[in-house]
Amino acid sequence: MAFSCASGKHRGPSRAKRRTVNAMGVAALTTTGVIGTLAGPAFAAGPPVEGTGLLGIVTLGDSVARTIDAQAAAQQKAAERKQAEQARAERRRAAEKAAGKRAAEEREAEKRAAREAERRRLNAFVAPISHSYVSTGYRAGGSLWSSGSHTGIDFHAATGTPVHAVGSGTVVETGWGGAYGNQIVIRMDDGTYTQYAHLSSIGVHVGERVVPGRGIALSGATGNVTGPHLHFEARTSPDYGSDIDPVAYLRSHGVNI
Known part of the structure; x- marks a missing residue:
């Protein structure tokens, strides 16, 4: 009787079968992306596959682990660089x-x-004539004034001397003022009025805004005078007769005269 050899557990797989199994394992690892393009070199570097064929797979796994560790380290460094750049x-x-x-x-x-x-600057006051002095005081008596006394003060000044606005305000009157000759009246920002008289020329017009030190005219000898000078008055209204002490007025605004 002829006996056929039944497949049994006592027989190991043939060489061809072992190679097939190892190749299938490598292909499976490659397909899943575990070893990528390094599968070939890692597999080739191992010793000949014998016995169960596990040696090649173990060697291949160590190489993949090192590659993954290197990639992780590189990614960590890149992340740290990015965080440092962001900081x-x-x-x-x-x-x-x-x-x-x-x-x-x-x-x-x-x-x-x-x-x-x-x-x-706008709230400051200056003298109407620079580097001058008062030649005739307030309330001085005499026949030269129709009221019997001086309603302002006179500053010594030759004809053509620049006359300045003593403070900020608005021009409300210019032109001929009878005994005052050519004159300018300014409504000051504090509600008072200042007058500049006996002018040889006028450099502003009604409605014009002026500031402290602004040149508004030139002194002269127009009107009822005995010689060139500047007549200066401080008033509570634009009208004659509302005068107040101009020296006290200027000093109260910081002008030293």
């Missing part, structure tokens, strides 16, 4: 924002200082 960018933006804020605050401080300086 530097945040610090740079914060510094730029702080610098912009400081610059804006400095500009605002400069504007406030300029406004305050302008406010002080």
Whole structure:
């Protein structure tokens, strides 16, 4: 009787079958992306596959693990670099924002200082004639004045001397004023009025705004005078007879005369 050899557990797989199994394992690993393009070299580097064929697979797994570790380390370093760059960018933006804020605050401080300086300038008073003196005082008596006394003060000045507005205000009257000759009346910002008389020429017009020290006329000897000078009055209204002490008025506004 002829006996056929039944397949049994006591017989190992043939060489061809072992190669097939190993190749299938490598293909499976390659397909799943575990070893990628390194599968071939890693597999070739191992010793000849014998016995169960596990040696090649173990060697291939160590290579993949090293590759994964290297990739993870590289990714970690890249992430750390990115975080460092983001932190530097945040610090740079914060510094730029702080610098912009400081610059804006400095500009605002400069504007406030300029406004305050302008406010002080507009509220300041000056003498109507620079480097002069009072030649005839307030309320001086005599026949030269129709009221019997001087309603203002006279500043010594030759014809053609510049006359200045003593403070900020609006011109309300210009032209001939009878005994005052050529005159200018200004309504001051504090509600009082100032008059400049006996002028040789006038340099402003009604409705014009003036500021302290603004040149408004030239002194002269027009009207009822005995010689060139500037007649200056301070008033509570634009009308004759509402005069107040011009020296006290100017001194109350900081003018030293």
